[in-house]
Amino acid sequence: MLTDNQRRLFLKGATTIPILGGAILAMHTILRYFKPTMAGGLNATMAPPDEAGSANQIVAELSELKNPWDFKDFIYVRTSVEYSSRKTQGAKIPGFVVRLPSDVPGVDPADQKTWFVVVQRICPHLGCTFNFITNPSELHGGYNYKPPEPVHPYFACPCHLSVYDPTRKQDNGTGVSLRGKVVSGPAPRPPRFMKFDIKDGQIVITDTEGGGVG
Ligand code: FES
Numbered sequence: 003m004l005t006d007n008q009r010r011l012f013l014k015g016a017t018t019i020p021i022l023g024g025a026i027l028a029m030h031t032i033l034r035y036f037k038p039t040m041a042g043g044l045n046a047t048m049a050p051p052d053e054a055g056s057a058n059q060i061v062a063e064l065s066e067l068k069n070p071w072d073f074k075d076f077i078y079v080r081t082s083v084e085y086s087s088r089k090t091q092g093a094k095i096p097g098f099v100v101r102l103p104s105d106v107p108g109v110d111p112a113d114q115k116t117w118f119v120v121v122q123r124i125c126p127h128l129g130c131t132f133n134f135i136t137n138p139s140e141l142h143g144g145y146n147y148k149p150p151e152p153v154h155p156y157f158a159c160p161c162h163l164s165v166y167d168p169t170r171k172q173d174n175g176t177g178v179s180l181r182g183k184v185v186s187g188p189a190p191r192p193p194r195f196m197k198f199d200i201k202d203g204q205i206v207i208t209d210t211e212g213g214g215v216g
Contacts, residue, residue: 057081061198062099062205067118070103071155073134075123078196078207096123097196098134098157099205106169114200119168119181121157121193122210130161132193141165147186157182157193164189174211 061076078095099120102109110116125132135141136155142148145158147165157166164187172183172192182192194211 059207060204064203067101073100120196120198125159126191127189132157132159163187
């Protein structure tokens with residue numbers, strides 16, 4: 003049986019412990035605020051985001067794209083420097099490379115780079131993955147677009163039926179003229195481009211146009 007004094011002491015202890023616990027937790031949170039989460043602590047070097055960390059990446063052999071309208075889809079892994087303990091973050095960007103016929107305006111037989119259109123396969127409307135449609139009846143039936151003569155393949159998005167013409171160019175909104183003019187649907191601009199070089203018979207992506215959808 004506890005005396006009054008002992009009961010008072012017990013109750014005092016029982017109320018002090020939670021208060022102390024709360025104070026320790028609060029202190030921990032405050033101290034944690036001052037401690038950086040990035041590896042290397044305060045002495046770590048901060049690199050700017052989107053520094054040229056993306057390695058050049060081979061996405062196609064010229065031998066795979068010998069004929070007009072041959073195409074290949076690929077995934078380009080873009081690496082960005084991030085302010086995190088992992089330091090870098092990879093973004094997988096789907097793309098298309100398409101060989102254009104030699105009679106398309108702007109295609110120069112002496113300049114291999116003009117033979118190809120290389121785009122990010124992400125629709126600038128709301129970010130769906132678009133397709134490369136080689137069958138004109140599929141364009142009409144599936145994408146509500148009746149292409150004019152002479153008929154050729156188009157990029158087309160299944161979400162809201164935007165259709166892009168790889169043979170024609172359109173301003174991307176910043177004064178850069180890009181292949182993939184919007185010919186139908188709500189897309190506000192052509193697909194984002196991928197910068198590329200041709201080396202040793204291979205198409206090599208060197209960079210991508212930045213920005214999100216729209
Ligand atoms: S997301 Fe492609 S048309 Fe809307």
